[in-house]
Amino acid sequence: MRYLPLSADDRAQMLDVIGAKSIDDLFVDVPAAARRSGTVDLPAHAGELEVERELAALAAKNTAAGSVPFFCGAGAYKHHVPATVDHIIQRSEFLTSYTPYQPEIAQGTLQVLFEFQTQVANLTGMDVANASMYDGSTATGEAVLMAARVTRRKKAVLSPGLHPHYAGTTETLAHAVGIETVTLGAKVDAEADVIAAIDADTACVVVQTPNVFGTATDVTKIAEAAHAAGALVIVVVTEVMSLGLLKDPGSMGADIVAAEGQSIGNALNFGGPYVGLFAAKEKLTRQMPGRLCGETVDAEGRRGFVLTLSTREQHIRRDKATSNICTNSGLCSLAFTIHMSLLGEKGLRQVAAINHANARKLKDALSSVKGVEVLTPRFFNEFAVRLPKPAAGVVEALAKKGVLGGVPFSRLDPKAGLDDVLLVTATEVTTDADINEFKSKLAEVLS
């Protein structure tokens, strides 16, 4: 077996050193009733060629985004990732290292984390960012728990444009610890509705911009209202590329930002692994979940980096920790940092502008199709349209015609009564030819 270095001879010699007669002697503590003879009922080992053949056959049954005109978003986005990114993240020293618990021999990972934290803090307009969460949805849930710890209040108000999966994840986490969540019913452009729901028990409002319908919102007034009531403001961003064009959450009054970082450096991967971004005001640092990397010096006074403030974390504080998170999204945050370093501010602004321009073109094209109504008033790279029939069927029909034409809102929330709403996205990879193809196929399907 190609991954196992021991030979039969090695095994015999080692058993001899141990003083055991057979390998079974080392498993004597297993209760007799649970001992098994033979192997479990699964196929025997396979060579690299066979495995590759079998998995490639499965992969071939899927329609890759890059192989067709593609317009899906809603929390996961297809962007172009420079070849350099995937090369570097496959370097052994990054790919096959553990969490940097021995900082003297993990400065590579640690310095990248420090760069990552700075990039995320600057991008979101916040003071501090952690070393990543699993994804945007779990970051949002953790942000709500953190707000409840900080304010000692037990209610979270979720905005009408919060991604339904984010709302679901947040509800799972919040309800487990007795935090009430208030939902306001899905609406295209009504983030400010949260204001009316704020009361003296409200720990936080959770507002997404651009929201799941693509609507961009200035949250300044919402933040003022929340702060006046002693509540925190959590701004959720599922399309982090938007921050290359739109105002940062920090400048609009956010206390905590929970975002999905997949768009920078990471592939679609059918939904994971992604990288949760988590940033906050400095005064909240000690209530943050997850790992933090900080600067220090070594015994000779040279600059170095370590994991720090770990008295917040599970391996030190156990049941008093701020979160149970341990493993996070290390390699995905490395991909984020490499891609962001290549883009720089200049590249980020430009690629964001291209996203927006392509979405405007898409809007013009789709609004010219009979029966299609654009619903989103202000958008970055995605928007909602109303179709004259249920969107799920339209998307299926489009797929049969070779176009992946967006996400029906009913796929995210079948009970919202928005079955005729379709969410569509354009990014820098979208071409004019893609848009024309979408437009003509949509017209065919709707006619």
Place this chain on the structure above:
Amino acid sequence: MSMVNVGRPTRPEGSTTETRPATLTGGRGLLQDEALIFELGGWDKTGVDLPAPALDASDLGDLVRKDPIGLPGLSEPEAMRHFVRLSQKNHAIDLALYPLGSCTMKHNPRLNEKMARLPGFSDVHPLQPQSTVQGAIELMDRLAHWLKTLTGMPAVALSPKAGANGELCGLLAIHAAHDAKGDTARRVVLVPTSAHGTNPATAAFVGYSVREIAQTEDGRVDLKDLEAKLGPDVAAIMVTNPNTCGLFERDIMEISRLAHAAGAYFYCDGANFNAIVGRVRPGDLGVDAMHINLHKTFSTPHGGGGPGAGPVVLSEALAPFAPAPWVVSGADGYKLVEFEEAEAADAFGRMCAFHGQMGMYVRALSYMMSHGADGLKQVAEDAVLNANYIKARLQGVMSPAFPEGPCMHEALFDDSWLEGTGVTTLDFAKAMIDEGFHPMTMYFPLVVHGAMLIEPTETESKFELDRFCDALLALAGAAKGGDTERFKGAPFYAPLRRLDETRAARQPKLRWTSEPGANLAAE
């Protein structure tokens, strides 16, 4: 034409003294002193070439950001060099043994990376029509089949994102199961003192209070104490098996019987599944829920701290409460049930957006198929053999915490053998770095003084194990021989000397900020 025969010297000349001069620049041979991107990059520089946008953003008015963001750019060669230089300051399993107990640092086959990058897996959107991702859902179903068969459990929730997220999923299923029976008075989770920190943290995360179970002198759960602490207020017990002392819980079936008799569920922390995969099925031990770290047992890379994946296998009693999405198959092919409806009507909710860590599923399945049922059994056997070999080779000099009987996949030592040497577990670990090895897990589990937990995994050859044991024995000899400076000052040969963690915590500096005279606004 004649050759110039006064060329460069080809033999070492000059001093061969052991003291080396400090370098003048901070660089040391192949190790570069590398600045931060914020010091290297340009505020107006980019490493990507993009066309001009066809339309402007005038439609967005005041929503458009105007101030500088503070993100430096690097050209491609600069970026490549920056990150490659940084990479060379990391230890990695591809370089040498990485014997972190409880972490299972095994070889990461590159076939898995190649498979995960097939466009049919990596370039598919989680919300494409299900008809266009039948192969992806089928892959999830196959992975589920392997996990269920290997554990002897009837159901699995794939979506948890890592081990701790899996623990959360398991406890939420347990919570939902008690609720469904109207049994809402159970507010306590029992956890042994030797447990991973995530166990009590997760229990608290779900709103339970934690009660600790004592340990016997031979490193196992104290059955008497367990029995005394079980009661109508206990929702679950969380027990790691093999446990964090590297030992199989001999009384595991009695533990599960006692828990069930008291109306509690048995959550097993599956972090150490590598010791028994293919040989012992947790389902045969009375387990109700167990997470599987795909990034441990099934070789998906740790990546410097993730991403992981933590699917949770569930018993019949807990299966109905598994979170959405569920994978089901029928005449129309494979289907993801994404809401609390149909088959998943009793699901407790959702753990995360979308369907979990697909990229990790592909890698793990590729690994499982490569090993097969026979290879996976051999994995467990070789992992256990390697750990026992290390224990046997070191036990004459270092002190095993539990000398009686075999260990499983990791060998645990305490620091009693260092008594009187002035060398601590931390010093010893740092000296290992100088010898080219990553230290073992230190000071965990908490029940053993100055613990050193060594997990070699099955992917080490006998040659490497001997090299490792020889190094530890030599270091032990130095410690006992009074060569304390070697330990107190260690590491000497790492990219950095010992780091001041106290300073980092007392004066937290968590992001780069421009120094006076080089501020952002001036750019």
